[in-house]
Amino acid sequence: xxAMTSRIAIAALSLSAAAFGALVLHxxxxxxxxxxVAGDVATIGFGTTEGVKPGDRITPPQAVIRALxxxxxxEGAMKRCVKVPLHQREYDAFASxxxxxxxxxxxxxxxVKKVNALDxxxxxxxxxxxxxxxxxxxxxxxxxxxxxxxxCMGES
Numbered sequence: 001x002x003a004m005t006s007r008i009a010i011a012a013l014s015l016s017a018a019a020f021g022a023l024v025l026h027x028x029x030x031x032x033x034x035x036x037v038a039g040d041v042a043t044i045g046f047g048t049t050e051g052v053k054p055g056d057r058i059t060p061p062q063a064v065i066r067a068l069x070x071x072x073x074x075e076g077a078m079k080r081c082v083k084v085p086l087h088q089r090e091y092d093a094f095a096s097x098x099x100x101x102x103x104x105x106x107x108x109x110x111x112v113k114k115v116n117a118l119d120x121x122x123x124x125x126x127x128x129x130x131x132x133x134x135x136x137x138x139x140x141x142x143x144x145x146x147x148x149x150x151x152c153m154g155e156s
Contacts, residue, residue, distance in 0.1 A: 007085035010078075015071055019092035019151075023047075023099055024067055026144045032057055037133050047099065070099060077103030083116050090120065093152035097127055100144070124152035 015023075027047030033056040036043050042052040045063025048070055058066070078098050086094070094115075098106035106112065111126035127149045131142040 007087050007090075009085050010082050010091065013086060013088065013091045015075060015095045016088055016092050019096060020068070020071065022092075022147070022151075023071070023096050024064070026096070026100075026147070027067070029060065029063060031059065031063075037138065039134055071095065074098045074103050074106075077107060081107035081112050084118060086115075087154070089154050090115075090124065090152050093124065093127060093148040096144075096148050096151075097130060100141075101130055121153070124149055127152060 024046040029046055030044060033042045033044040033052050033054050035041070035054075041049045042054055042056070043049050044052045044056050044066075045058045046067040048058075048063070048066040050070070075095055075098075078095060082094070094106070094111070097111075109126065110129075111123050114126060115123035128145050131137050131145045133141065
């Protein structure tokens with residue numbers, strides 16, 4: 001039983017299928033590039049932003065491929081800055097957050113400092129702080145952060 005609850009080296013983890021499903025549901029789908037909130041960057045598919053210009057279009061299969069590529073890139077960044085073993089649920093929650101805020105913000109966060117100091121509960125709590133855009137709380141982000149926090153803590 002102890003083996004089932006022990007954390008796994010981050011290098012051996014990857015985003016679970018369930019977490020990828022939750023991530024694309026949180027992001028929502030758009031076949032046409034749009035700006036989610038005034039002042040934000042152009043977004044397409046399931047939250048893809050890199051190289052996206054207004055008027056771009058994408059099909060659902062292309063959007064899934066882009067989302068998987070983005071996840072893979074963000075997982076790589078996460079694995080460079082998180083130095084400690086994690087539960088799958090923690091990994092999935094952190095990967096969802098990193099996908100949403102970007103790897104630079106994620107790796108520079110207090111969350112990463114706390115998790116690397118083995119403060120797993122504190123790291124999960126840090127997720128809740130990322131519910132604002134340009135200083136304003138957004139209900140959609142607050143709901144997503146609550147879901148990621150519960151997942152991180154094993155409450156989902």
